[in-house]
Amino acid sequence: MAKAKPRRTKHVPQxxxxxxxxxxxxxxxxxxxRTPEGVKVDPTGKARGRGAYLHNQRSCWERALKGALAQALRTEISPTDREQLLAFMATLPEEEVTSQPHTESRDSGAPPG
Structure with missing residues (x-):
């Protein structure tokens, strides 16, 4: 009797x-x-140029705009690009809406309820 082949899990890029x-x-x-025209939001995830990734919450965008984003993209962020990114950031939620926030531990010991 032939062995059943195990199902192969699909690779998920991280x-x-x-x-x-x-x-x-x-x-x-x-x-x-980062494009020749400046730093842009890439909704398709396929645009040509050096890329960097951020959560869809303002706290990550605020930290990134302080300098980490410019370093990741290996460029200076122009004032006009910064204004466009801040305008996009204003449309994002204050905190990510999930069942497990970043700051809480998974097992608090309290019963759910």
């Missing part, structure tokens, strides 16, 4: 958020790309 340094699946992050 990326690091520039703001908080958390490693997550690529699809759950927002890509920013």
């Amino acid at each position: 990326r690091t958020c520039v703001g908080c340094r958390e490693v997550l699946p690529k699809r759950s992050l927002i890509r920013l790309v």
Whole structure:
């Protein structure tokens, strides 16, 4: 009798958020790309140029815009690009809406309820 072949799991690319340094699946992050025209948000994730990734929450964007984003993209962020990124950041939620926030431990010892 032949052995059943184990199902192969699909590879999920991982990326690091520039703001908080958390490693997550690529699809759950927002890509920013350095182009000859400047730094832009890349909604498709396929634009040509050097890219960096951020969570969809303001706290990560604020930390990244202080300098980590420019370092990751290996460029200076112009004032006009910074204004565009801040305008995009204003559309994001204050904190990510998840069942497990970044700051809490998974097992607090308290019963759910």
